Amino acid sequence: MKFLDLAKVYIRSGAGGGGCVSFRREKYIEYGGPDGGDGGGGGDVIAEVVEGLNTLIDFRYQQHFFADNGRPGMGKQRTGADGDDIVLRVAVGTEILDEDQETVIADLTEVGQRVVLAKGGNGGFGNLHFKTSTNQAPRRANAGQPGVERTLWLRLKLIADVGLLGLPNAGKSTFLAATSNARPKIADYPFTTLHPNLGVVGVDNAEFVIADIPGLIEGASEGRGLGDLFLGHVERCSVLLHLVDGTSEDVAGDWQTIIREVENYGDILGDKPRVTVLNKIDALDDEERAEKLAELEAVAGPVMMMSGVAREGTVDVLRALRTEISEDRIRQKPVEEPESWAP
Secondary structure, eight states: OOOOOEEEEEEEOOOOOOOOOOBOOBTTBSOOOBOOOOOOOOOOEEEEEOTTOOOOTHHHHOOEEEOOOOOOOBTTTBOOOOOOOEEEEEOTTEEEEOTTSOSEEEEEOSTTOEEEEEOOOOOOOOGGGGOOSSOSSOOOOOOOOOOOEEEEEEEEOOOOSEEEEOSTTSSHHHHHHHHBSOOOOOOSSTTOOOSOEEEEEEETTEEEEEEEOOOOOTTGGGTOTTTTTTGGGGTTOSEEEEEEETTSSOHHHHHHHHHHHHHHHOHHHHTSOEEEEEEOGGGSOHHHHHHHHHHHHHHHSSOEEOBTTTTBSHHHHHHHHHHHSOGGGOEEOOOOOOOOOOO
């Protein structure tokens, strides 16, 4: 399935039906009086969070969503039918923005959450509504209210507990594949990862979600490479896992490059707790490990060491991440009960 995290939609709620001007005319009834019914209300445009979606790709093929208009009222005191609502089904973590792409209308973070984006117009009153003791034969009715027309943006921010950061080929996808059932594309060239991937990892009977985003390069905040388009997917994370390629000639410079781009993105990421890991240590001997570790710790503080390929140190890294995630976000890993044996 293709990944899309930003979509523009055009919505319009239904207009209300007009009221009816009608009089009761039956044989032997001399003064039947007014009996025009009210118009029906227009349909609403609603956004609803559903399970099973992790992209906005559906909105690439359909951008216009128009609710039905209400039916007009009729004689014999008949009220018009209400127009049907139209529902936009979105993924968990979708933000709905106004046309300026800055004003947040709704932030949908839970399955089943619903928000009305455009309210349908009310139906107009029929002439029966205007009958009084002094005006027993009104010949007026109201038109229905028009619908609301809006242009909106949908922006998806994946729900994850841990966000992976690093330069291209730092080993982020390899780490995700080694610790979860996710199978991201892995290759020996930069920008193998072109869209975010999610994986559920387990450690010490606890489960949490890790988000792998495309690698950042120097100048990403200015649009270089894939830019910082995908950094929004780690805004909701509790902790950031910063992987540094241990085979690089300048591990300290690589670390500073990512930190600079994260801080340029804004305080929402710059203030998050980070776990820094020297990756790919399986390609280093003991002397090189000590040299690279000392060089990185001089600028980054405490640093852990790991190899995603050899799965060396991965459990310790997961435990360090686990301590940074609040208890209300942790999911308990289901305990498998032994099968009962019977002769």
